[in-house]
Amino acid sequence: MTFGFAPPATTSSAVVTGGASRHGRLLEPSEWTAAGIPLLRNPREVVSGLHSRHSPVPSTAVIAVLGPEERLVASASFVQRAASVDGWEYRNALLARLRRVLPHDLRRRTPVRTAVLLYCRDGDERWTEEDGAWMWGLRDACTLHGLRCGAYITLTRGGWQVLGEGRVGRRPSSDSQPARIGEIVTDPTPLTLRTGGGAAEALRRTAAR
Template sequence: MTFGFAPPPQVPPPTSADSAARLGRMLEPAEWASAGIPLLRNPREVVAGLHDRHRPVPSTAIVAVLDVQERVTASASFTELTAAPDGWEYRNALLVHLRRVIPHDLRLRAPVRTAVLLYCREGEPLWTETDGAWMWGLRDACTLHGLRCGAYITLTPDRWQVLGEGRGGRRPKPSTVDKPVTAARRTGAERMETRRTTAGRPEAPHTAAPLPAAPNRSMARRTGGGAPEAHRHTAAR
């Protein structure tokens, strides 16, 4: 009798039907432009904020949820590598991270918050099949999470580009204040810490320092009415 490891199961090669289904799960620029995607008032500010918060590298996707004032209320970054771009897999990955950082809005009659996607990749800032799959995945994930589908932004080595709008600019420079938040560090307790830092950072509450008590002097008690001096006369009687 011999012992060993069973060979891994063979993955069947993709068929023509699978390829056709995968190609059907992507959006071309014309379809994206006609979908009524809301325009960002200040895309440069959104891109700079997400870049400074997550420090993306190639193959990093950043999904962010904006409120009505276009402030980032939650965001998450992750790396999604597939042999062939598939909008269905991208949709599932986006849903997983959206559910971790923010509750759904499915009970609302109409979406209030908007989700945008920033994808960092190599190459030129022109539309690719990978971009089309991300567009399809973002639109479907927003529908299933009760959000409005927002802009899809590519970040290439030299610039950023809002696909379907024609707006773009230079790649933002990283800040030296904060450390990057990468997907590799999102494990265990660090994942919980990352989730807390994805939302807006409130300022720490300010508390007044206690005043030192005067030496050898009794403190007057204050009640609902009357002056402290009157209480001292009453106690002396």
């Protein structure tokens, strides 16, 4: 699987060595894929639903918790303008919102609900250090709240992308007007799976579960 790289949208350059920032609190796409993040059954429906509910603009993060059959349990959105790309800061912001919208599941032996993160930002679909910090923050926030770590999705002018999977769509985008809740958002472009080593292996792991 091939990923492009771009500088972070909100900060000056940060040093990356061996897949980690100077704080060690970011994940690269290969690390994210290797973590076995569960695939969304219908990413377009999830993205469209969150876009309709929260109308995100650049710098808006939408954290959502899904139950069985990808039923939305709770969600919250907020604008995050950080002075530095640091997954620890993003983790704290996500955890604070999760605690506001639903009780933790720490007493369960295994997680039964999944948290996904939609982040609306400027730039193109290429992975950035900011994305890596959000990935780290989502994974850690899920652990601390007793949730399964789910997909990380970016929303840009070009559309949406599930990072680490290669599934993309043109609508909605960061420029789209939100559809009404329950309205079906059609996309003339078929859902694309950019196959590669990481994505194919992730699909095989999911099929085997």
